[in-house]
Amino acid sequence: MGDNVLAELTEEELWRRYRKTHDPDIRDALIKQYAPLVKYVAGKVAIGMPHNVEFDDLVGYGVFGLFDAIEKFDPDKHVKFKTYAVTRIRGAIFDELRSIDWVPRSIRQKAREIEDAVRRLEASLGRSASDREIAQSLGMTVREFEKLMLKISGTSMLSLNDVWYTGDDNDKVSIADSIESPQSLNPDTIVEKDEIRQVIIRFINELPEKEKKVLVLYYYEDLTLKEIGQILEVTESRVSQLHTKAIMRLRGKLTNIRKGIV
Structure with a gap:
């Protein structure tokens, strides 16, 4: 699907079309649109972290949460994607921090x-x-x-x-x-x-x-x-x-x- 066609769709139309087709072009458009949300969540998490935890690493962990949120989001449940995604992104970051056992x-x-x-x-x-x-x-x-x-x-x-x-x-x-x-x-x-x-x-x-x-x-x-x-x-x-x-x-x-x- 071309960029011009995607640009003409409302956010709700994008989500509904993605739910039906899982079109990679729509997925990429959604990732691009919500990428700043990952940095926002990573920034909030970074404030409470020791200096040995890098901000860029937190962003990298959070991206997986964004991917997960895009795949599982259901627009019919009347929850804003941003609200849903923040929880998923934050969860992905902390899941990874637990797995690498960063706390002495x-x-x-x-x-x-x-x-x-x-x-x-x-x-x-x-x-x-x-x-x-x-x-x-x-x-x-x-x-x-x-x-x-x-x-x-x-x-x-x-x-x-x-x-x-x-x-x-x-x-x-x-x-x-x-x-x-x-x-x-x-x-x-x-x-x-x-x-x-x-x-x-x-x-x-x-x-x-x-x-x-x-x-x-x-x-x-x-x-x-x-x-x-x-x-x-x-x-x-x-x-x-x-x-x-x-x-x-x-x-x-x-x-x-x-x-x-x-």
């Missing part, structure tokens, strides 16, 4: 230890634990705890994209997928059918205020850690700590649900 084993172990400590402590307290309480439970000072949180910040980006519920292929739910606008964080307004998605959003709503703000500003408002720091009047490293703690609290609560503690 010692850091992963420390992250698990802190997450377990937070989970047990908050289940016992019935509320969010303070830095001091978490540090004491780990037998370290608050300063040592803060330094450790910075070291494991990369693992929280991975944790955020762990799948927590799987129905069919399109029903995977991660914490990242469940972070909504501030207006949607009120559990009374939730209309999602997925129970686990409702639970995740309720837990986000229960986070300490600054941690909740970091998640909303970063994942919904698309602000950088530096910009969030300026809004909250804290350093960029403090924002990274807040982000990591928020994810650990969410994972801990979800683990407690699985174990029947909550």
Whole structure:
């Protein structure tokens, strides 16, 4: 199919024709149109990654997610392709990061230890634990705890994209997928059918205020850690700590649900 003919088709017509024909020319046109989306998602992921993770590599991993999204997207389901593709692209990036095992084993172990400590402590307290309480439970000072949180910040980006519920292929739910606008964080307004998605959003709503703000500003408002720091009047490293703690609290609560503690 010629470029002139493709240019005259609306986006909806392109999708419907591709669904019927799987025309490689249409596929190439869709890839070209949505390629900037891969760089956008890779850029968001790169912010929380250590320096040894290259942006270009993240883009390369994300391209496979775009291919996958184009092949599986169903225009009849009334979901915007951009929304659908972002989840697929991000998932492909994190799947590849997991497969190459980029997080040092010692850091992963420390992250698990802190997450377990937070989970047990908050289940016992019935509320969010303070830095001091978490540090004491780990037998370290608050300063040592803060330094450790910075070291494991990369693992929280991975944790955020762990799948927590799987129905069919399109029903995977991660914490990242469940972070909504501030207006949607009120559990009374939730209309999602997925129970686990409702639970995740309720837990986000229960986070300490600054941690909740970091998640909303970063994942919904698309602000950088530096910009969030300026809004909250804290350093960029403090924002990274807040982000990591928020994810650990969410994972801990979800683990407690699985174990029947909550």
